[in-house]
Amino acid sequence: EDQVTQSPEALRLQEGESSSLNCSYTVSGLRGLFWYRQDPGKGPEFLFTLYSAGEEKEKERLKATLTKKESFLHITAPKPEDSATYLCAVADSWGKLQFGAGTQVVVTP
């Protein structure tokens, strides 16, 4: 059975304090790994798709990496506006999407 586990559940950072979020997964035939950002009371917003081990994607202060068993979302020099819940999801060979429970990130000035 496909599983997606995100850690930590919550992360509190000082502005400028870089950190990483983890998404470990087991899936039969990875078709893609997705990162989304979700603000309170809103729908998830797409950030990245990673398709194969070794792939990296960057967007502003965020960088996503992928290995065969896990993905990391690195937040470099975060700002308060980076506060959100970050969701990881994997698509299996059938196209089914499985989400992790998310990591809630709070960045304080």
Added chain:
Amino acid sequence: EAQVTQNPRYLITVTGKKLTVTCSQNMNHEYMSWYRQDPGLGLRQIYYSMNVEVTDKGDVPEGYKVSRKEKRNFPLILESPSPNQTSLYFCASSSRAGGSEQFFGPGTRLTVL
């Protein structure tokens, strides 16, 4: 503007009173899906549709129905809502299943008393 819309955004109802949550997308997407989000459990898929007239169960389909008569619309129907269906519901669409990004609606917060 490319978007997924849901209505209503908030709904309080009573046990057993049938309700429908509408979902519409303007991106000509083939694939649409419904999720519920509960604290600590993340997003769980209720139903999905690969195309018009093609729907299938997700992980938590009990107590829900869907239909896909037109490409742009994918309503979620609760025939006899119960308190355990109190949740935050999201509709999403993508150009294809699996390997493409999903666009999510703004969410519908449902409370069943």
